[in-house]
Amino acid sequence: MGRAESDVVRDKDNENYKKVYVQWWVFMKKGAKNDEKLYHNCWLSKWKNNHVDPKQRVEISSIIFFSDYKQYNS
Numbered sequence: 540m541g542r543a544e545s546d547v548v549r550d551k552d553n554e555n556y557k558k559v560y561v562q563w564w565v566f567m568k569k570g571a572k573n574d575e576k577l578y579h580n581c582w583l584s585k586w587k588n589n590h591v592d593p594k595q596r597v598e599i600s601s602i603i604f605f606s607d608y609k610q611y612n613s
Contacts, residue, residue: 540563540564540565540566540586541561541562541563541564541597541602542562543559543560543561543602544559544560544561544562544594545559545560546559547559547599555596557598557599557600558596558597558598558599559596559597559599559602560594560595560596561594561595561596561597562588562589562594563588563589563592563594563595564586564587564588565586565587565589566581566584566585566586566587567584567585567586567587
């Protein structure tokens with residue numbers, strides 16, 4: 540999962556036109572020994588910054604926006 544760290548670039552002359560800077564996040568789950576257990580109810584797990592994958596520019600056409608930020612920002 541990613542979180543936008545900037546606004547969408549709207550300048551058509553910019554090489555990052557229609558892109559947004561994204562910080563990737565991963566969730567943590569103790570005792571998960573396989574993918575089935577790891578991903579089961581992943582939305583209820585705790586999430587943290589993924590320091591392995593750096594931030595990157597992503598085209599907005601490939602992003603699904605989640606607008607209920609307040610509910611999951613605790």
